[in-house]
Amino acid sequence: MSTPPPTTAPTTTTSGALSPEEAESLKQRLSAIRKDEPFDLVLSGSPEHLEALRQAHTHHESRREALRERHGSAYDEFESVRSELDALGSELHMLTDHSVSLDANFSKYGYSAHLRTYDDTSGGSSETSSPTVRQYFHKGLLWRASENTDVASFELFVDLLYVGIIAINGDHAAESPTGYELLRFSITFIMSWKIWSDLALIISWFETDDIMQRLFVLFVMSCLLGLTTNMLDFFNHTYSPLVSFYLAARLFMATYYFFLSFIIPMVRGMMYLNVLMTLIPAALWISSTHIPMPLRLAPIWIALALDLVGLVSASLLMRSKRAFPRSVEAWIDRAFEFIPALNIEHKVERINAFVTLVFGYSVVAIIYQSAAPFGLNAYYGKAALGLIQAFCFNWIYFELDGADLFAHAIRRSAGACEFSSSIPLADWPGYPPSSRIVHVLTREAMLWTTAHLPFIMSFVLGAAALSKLVIAHDCQDAEVGYLTEAYMAKSEGEIPIGLRWFYCAGLGIALLCMAIISLSHIHKDGPRGMRIRKKHRMANRFCVCVILLCLPTAHGLNSLHLIAIVTGLVVWVLLLELWGCSCPGESFFGEKRRCAYTATARCREGARR
Known part of the structure; x- marks a missing residue:
């Protein structure tokens, strides 16, 4: 049985910055440290960051398939334990972490790289409680x-x-x-x-x-x-x-x-x-x-x-x-x-x-x-x-x-x-x-x-x-x-x-x-x-x-x-x-033709299309 050669890591390193201000300083540091190595710098949460994560995800999926073919049953047992740990960790996260997702906020009002959340532990009663700041601005964030x-x-x-x-x-x-x-x-x-x-x-x-x-x-x-x-x-x-x-x-x-x-x-x-x-x-x-x-x-x-x-x-x-x-x-x-x-x-x-x-x-x-x-x-x-x-x-x-x-x-x-x-x-x-x-x-x-x-x-x-x-x-x-x-x-x-x-x-x-x-x-x-x-x-x-x-x-x-x-x-x-x-070509009072949509799909070689 032939073993496929392990895939090589991407030659370009992608780094993420938490804010536009940090991006400038991080760019200068990386330019000094990695003079001969190419790198990409993206803002955390931006569309470029999302695309880089998708590419990295695809790369590591191919590495996982290579490891599966090389180690067989040992790899399957390890994956089973890891999936159970992930499920337990997700349940613990849902029960203990009360942070609100910003996806709906960004979708409704637009993306902001300067927005962060923190956990408010004031827990005031309905009778008397000390006032706390709901949100505040500090050093550009x-x-x-x-x-x-x-x-x-x-x-x-x-x-x-x-x-x-x-x-x-x-x-x-x-x-x-x-x-x-x-x-x-x-x-x-x-x-x-x-x-x-x-x-x-x-x-x-x-x-x-x-x-x-x-x-x-x-x-x-x-x-x-x-x-x-x-x-x-x-x-x-x-x-x-x-x-x-x-x-x-x-x-x-x-x-x-x-x-x-x-x-x-x-x-x-x-x-x-x-x-x-x-x-x-x-x-x-x-x-x-x-x-x-x-x-x-x-x-x-x-x-x-x-x-x-x-x-x-x-x-x-x-x-x-x-x-x-x-x-x-x-x-x-x-x-x-x-x-x-x-x-x-x-x-x-x-x-x-x-x-x-x-x-x-x-x-x-x-x-x-x-x-x-x-x-x-x-x-x-x-x-x-x-x-x-x-x-x-x-x-x-x-x-x-x-x-x-x-x-x-x-x-x-x-x-x-x-x-x-x-x-x-x-x-x-x-x-x-x-x-x-x-x-x-x-x-x-x-x-x-x-x-x-x-x-x-x-x-x-x-x-x-x-x-x-x-x-x-x-x-x-x-x-x-x-x-x-x-x-x-x-x-x-x-x-x-x-x-x-x-x-x-x-x-x-x-x-x-x-x-x-x-x-x-x-x-x-x-x-x-x-x-x-x-x-x-x-x-x-x-x-x-x-x-x-x-x-x-x-x-x-x-x-x-x-x-x-x-x-x-x-x-x-x-x-x-x-x-x-309204969009050009669409009927003002209803659809004239059957509903259709455009999608991009990735198929494995040999799979039915």
Whole structure:
């Protein structure tokens, strides 16, 4: 019996690096050690790493077959023992290791070579527990707890309060569509949004899950309730109570940050920075209560700008640390060595939940009560068209713009990981090795984060105006007597120009912001490409936005005409997106031929094909 010669090992050595920063230093070391030996350097978890592992696996399978033919029964007995040990080891691993696989995360939001997991052994009780950092950024890597970060039930309870905030703010804006009302709506909505985003940030950063955390959330909700009850008389008598409740929530969260700086000293620098960026706008808010209108607007908008983008400015300042003396630069490195980071799943789910509330408000707003003996009239037609609008917006946002992503906006570009507006990012290969940590948001992450606020505000404004247009009796087959008494009092025979602008411009700006959000992502392409490229589909959206912004100037359009035109434009955007995202040669309404697939298979010699 002839024995086949043993296979030789691959001549090229493949080495893996845990991060792009380590890849550069490892490449230099290997070049010095193995001057005459070729080697490949890949990032751990990258497609190149996967291909190298497959090649090595194939090589060692051939070696195993050679050993089997050489040693016979002894090899089979050894393999039997080894397989039993592997089975026992796998079962032990399942029972003892609680780390979560990142495959689903990478598949949904894109691959990141900077992401690592660690086991959280805090194990806090439901009564009291010490806060721990869920995930943090350290020396270019994002370390996150291996457990899943699910949305807690009390977070959804907070959203219930925002159902009332959206309804009260939007309905009042539509009742008197003027510039002053738009100003009041914008300021009060941003204030309530800031409290919501800060609360979501704290819950995402720190893990407690005890009674104290729920009491903390309850106090913030109480402040938010007080802010809501003082929104409508903003320009007259309730400004001081409004600011008082807002500052109570903000300063309470700043106190919590200060408390955490002692409980969790590893993130003390970031906690101090959050406290500072809360106190500076607070001074402006307090001073605004002593200034009459309209001079009061100056400190208000400055304070709002600092509340929204203050931490981004601090992040940009940290990026320029090399401009400071070495002692200051060293202090910054020590103070911000560990920085808490957002969890991308939690952030996206919280934003999606809030957007769902907004879409839900647009559906509730179009509901009216009919007193007509035959319900199919202009009122019903306008309400049905409004429902189609909301359905199309929901379809575009969740199933077209937010699905099938190759890389989420938060995970795009310069080493993007899950960061809040104050989180630094690390470099990818190709950047100077000296700039190991870049304290700046990626452009795409900033677009995704900032575009949601004007998107939500404008859509709420458009939905509120739609509720007034639905019950307007300015068109045929829309007699005021077809409505119940409560809606008869709200019905108008002529559409105010402000209401036209709120409706058309609101939905137009919302569609524009959705296009910006979509552009911040990288979407997957089909195996055969797409019928219409993404940039061309977005150009179509921008053109529709321009039409919507110009539509209020057509004063001859009644409410039915206005709603019908807007609905037609939104449906056109949806149909073009669906058609453009499909693969060339495929039927738009179903398969014309039998299903087939393409696969690559490896067959042994002599096997049947």
